[in-house]
Amino acid sequence: MTAARPRLRKLGRALSALSTAALYLAGFFLVLMTLFVGWQVFTRYVLNWSNAWTEPAAVFLMSWFIFLGSAVGIRENYHLGFDVLLYVLPRSGKKYLRTISDLVVLAFALGMVVYGMQLVLLSWAARMPTLGIPEGAKYISVVAGGALIVIFALERLVLRWSGVDIDADVNLDLDAVPDAGTVKEV
Template identity: 30%
Template sequence: MKRPNDFLFHALVITASLSLAVLSLLVIYSVVMRYVFNDAPDFVEPIALLLVIVIAMFGAALKVREGGHIGLDSLVKNLPPKGQIVAHAFQHMCLIALAVAIFFGSLQMAETTFHDRIPILGLPEALRYVIPVIASVCIALFSFENLLALFAKKHN
């Protein structure tokens, strides 16, 4: 499971990094066009919104893989070793449950908005919801990988 997740992790890193770079360039372009040439481009805002969704959702998935998600470390560190394993397992089970909820909720929204169009861009509105669908699959896979690693350590 580690190798496919390694590939997925690197693809998310590249996608999120490129999205951040493009977002930065778009914002600079928009500011220059607005305040120097008094000609604000209309397309920047809807593209920027899509890029922010990519960065936020893929960034969240990346932090799950790295184990950098929000946790109660001060509480967990004070537990005995078996309690720490139970707490980490519970945390990853909760993340998997959250990923499943995001997946089905976003999938439903994508299906509902497929025929609607994003103004100015003309792309399907569903694109905004496909990004969280992809990220939720990654979150579930990364959490499952961490869960397997946790129990592999327990048995060693």
């Protein structure tokens, strides 16, 4: 098990770099989408002229930053969760529930990859008239985001079951929460 630790660290650094790149790309697409929408508003209401390409391009970029950002959220454990049961379980039970959660995320992401790829292939022959790109390009973000989520969910599973406490930041220990009588009011 100790021989695997350096490999896990090396893989972790590579996945961290991948996550950072996805986050920066998502941020760039968000800024670019905002510029496109701003240009659309300016040309429509100031110049009384409309661009046909700005809205489809903005939606295209929005899908990219949503799916890339959600993949980063999975890796950083910022995704939505229903943690009520974790308040009453002993620490050993939390590991199993978080594993089930990661497996559900993994299954959903695999569905994104498989069915997203089907959408890409089925609609690739058609063209988006305003952008001139294949219609199937709209769904590549679903596949890419799903693939990243698969990778990051697998990373979480491997780390958790190799003994790394990846859930330390989301420790829901009620003994650490102060009583209502000890909280000072401002």
